Amino acid sequence: MKAFQCLLFFFLSCLQVSAQDMTYTRQVIDTLCSDFMGGRGYSFKGDKKAADYLKNEFKKHGLKPFSNGYEQSFLLSANTFPGSMELEVNGIKLAAGKDFIVRPFSGGQKGVYRAIKFKKKHFLKRSRFFKQISKSQCKNKVLVIDLDDFESKEEKEKYEHCLALIKQFDGFELAGLIEVSSSKLTWGVSTNYTGLCVLTVQKSSWPSNASEIYFNIEQKFEEIYTSQNVLGYVEGSHFPDSFILFSAHYDHLGHMGKNIFIAGANDNASGTSMLLNLAAHYAKPENKPKYSVMFIAFGAEEAGLIGSKFYVQHPLFPLNRIRFMLNMDLMGTGEDGMTAVNGRVFKKEFELLEQLNLKGNYLSKIKKRGKAANSDHYYFSESGVPAFFIYTLGGIQAYHDIYDISETLPLTKYREVYQLILDFVNALETPQ
Ligand SMILES: [Zn+2]
Incomplete structure (x- = not known):
């Protein structure tokens, strides 16, 4: 009986943690999609407001800043429609x-x-x-x-x-x-x-x-605009000089006129929330990773991968110390599984991902693709960093439009993808 009670308690506490994580996830997505952040673009400093919020979350979860703090700024030009x-x-x-x-x-x-x-x-x-x-x-x-x-x-x-x-x-x-x-x-x-x-x-x-x-x-061209990446890390217990890198872009398309903004719930408030959940997980002493784990919320992805390109040109430590990079974008659906860009390039890691998915019975399938310049992993893998870009498939079709909102984002396989990512990192840390 006692064993049963223990088991029941264990089971309930698992569910509780999970439910809590989902409440936090919804909260993060709602915040990033709020009027205040205006679609995280370049009118009314939407990008800056989002970056400030993320910086606070990084701090709150206990991520360490690099020597220059949690931000890395860069310049871009952006055409805007604020009126x-x-x-x-x-x-x-x-x-x-x-x-x-x-x-x-x-x-x-x-x-x-x-x-x-x-x-x-x-x-x-x-x-x-x-x-x-x-x-x-x-x-x-x-x-x-x-x-x-x-x-x-x-x-x-x-x-x-x-x-x-x-x-x-x-x-x-x-x-x-x-x-x-x-x-x-x-x-x-x-x-x-x-x-x-x-x-x-x-x-x-x-x-x-x-x-x-x-x-x-009304149109306004911002010729010299300062945007930023937000970054932090957790130091590894065994190999502090080797890094697992998690990334997700937090920017989106901003305002189309004063009264309308494109919220970007799936693209990519969903991936940003996943990044924060992973940060919260690894920053806990009981989950201390063997490798160091770095988290980057990239800016200006939608403007042409500008934030991630800037990081690759100005890395905070040599890029060859990144053991693996996992870039997350469009994490809000999953009823048709997910895709791993570079799955055909890093075959061993893809096999591992597939095996873990089968074992955990998480997603119906994982599609693999060759290389593609379609998100922030691109300049990293072009510079020799092994990287996957993962995105979920199926469900809502809203994309780069007024319909990609928090209220209708299903988060169908969110927990499963999260668990799969944890399993994957765990396996990467375990010598084969
Ligand atoms: Zn995106």
């Missing part, structure tokens, strides 16, 4: 984020203009395009393009070439450019901008007889 974000077509107001998005490299614009339509054929030859767009009838008009017309990859590329020309010449003398598309609206961050206002409108929201267009789009 008005209005579009009306034939007197009908369209909703930012839902009906339309501003292209990340767009300039601002204000006023009422007439629409002019180009046909697909005008974009397929450079000379024809130049001739057409130089006509006086284009001056001060809004060029409307149906992106669905460009079907093949080749046609799409030709359109992009013309768009590059438009950007290069600051829009010739157009008043704006509107792309109409039935594809999902997906936003981003740009480190440059053009003088022309460019919007993408959802086809279902676009009247086919569009003639009069009102813009009020």
Whole structure:
């Protein structure tokens, strides 16, 4: 009976810890997705607010700072939209984020203009395009393009070439450019901008007889902006000079106008919360790791892996002391398993990950990929650091849009992934 009680107590206390961790996880994700942090971009210092919060969490959990503290600053340029974000077509107001998005490299614009339509054929030859767009009838008009017309990859590329020309010449003398598309609206961050206002409108929201267009789009280019990585570590008991590195980017896309921001719950408040949970775990004396464990919350990933590239160029200790790096992004789903980028490169480690997954019965499958420049592991593995980038699969499709919010993030296999990561590090620490 006593043994049974002990077992029951043990079982309950396990559940309790787990439930507590999930409460903390939700709290972290809610905080990172709050209005206050404004999508962790470069309007209203969203990135800085998030970094300050993370620094405090690192401190609270007991991570040690490096000699310069918990922060590593770097510079970037960023195009931002902190003010008005209005579009009306034939007197009908369209909703930012839902009906339309501003292209990340767009300039601002204000006023009422007439629409002019180009046909697909005008974009397929450079000379024809130049001739057409130089006509006086284009001056001060809004060029409307149906992106669905460009079907093949080749046609799409030709359109992009013309768009590059438009950007290069600051829009010739157009008043704006509107792309109409039935594809999902997906936003981003740009480190440059053009003088022309460019919007993408959802086809279902676009009247086919569009003639009069009102813009009020405020844009601000931050040429020299200081952002930061947040870092800390736990010293290892046996091999303090060798490191396991956990990373997750905390930045996201920020504001699209004053009233709308892209919260980035899955991308990547989820991975950032995983980073904090792991920090809390390893900082406890009873979980002291054999290797030192380093934690980096990278900034400016969405702007082109800028924070992680900066770290690789300015490492705080030689990169060859990193035994393995695990970069976590999109940790919020998992009903279809997860992917390990570099799984085809670091075969031994991938096999280990797969074995542990089978043993623990955590995820339905782990897909492996070759190398890819799609997150913060990239410059590390290019510099010889063995690294995986893991992301969960399935579930919600929200991505770089207004729907990637905390309220609908399922965290389907969050606990399982967390446990798998602990098992993986444990196995890396155990000599084979
Ligand atoms: Zn991401």
